[in-house]
Amino acid sequence: GIQVEQSPPDLILQEGANSTLRCNFSDSVNNLQWFHQNPWGQLINLFYIPSGTKQNGRLSATTVATERYSLLYISSSQTTDSGVYFCAVPDSNYQLIWGAGTKLIIKP
């Protein structure tokens, strides 16, 4: 089945720094989602991005479907950005396959 790999597994940054998180997938997909899981466990939708680039405030995402990867950019990091970032893609049965996540810690 399809494999999803996220990197880096952990990232520690100072407040104000920029970061890039990567999601690689092993097969072609027709959609991809990025989520932020906050320290209380809530999964928050960030982007639904099958291809191209989307921006929402300090966050943006780019998916290059032909090369099987997606990038999540966080600019001017804030402590509230801390948490775990997941990407997920559907398999042939349309069920979401999840990466292991990138744990981001933003220090004040």
Add this chain to the structure above:
Amino acid sequence: DGGITQSPKYLFRKEGQNVTLSCEQNLNHDAMYWYRQDPGQGLRLIYYSQIVNDFQKGDIAEGYSVSREKKESFPLTVTSAQKNPTAFYLCASSPQVNTEAFFGQGTRLTVV
């Protein structure tokens, strides 16, 4: 407000007891899902339902059961057959399968 509501937020269960986790959505979504998350891990699919009165097993269905009698409700029962039930349980819904999924706030189940 529109959204997905899970209850309770925290749940304690004695070994050998069945317990039911509630998931309700008012988004008029056809598809609903249950996931399990263990500490430091990603999400694993327990069950999913594409439409009312239909549901399918996910990767880790053993020891769990579900029903989908109403479009807006997808309760999950953790049975005594589940060997390691202590986990964080997340419910999600999407308009149809293979569309954007949205999540509830989760239920933390602890077996005591």
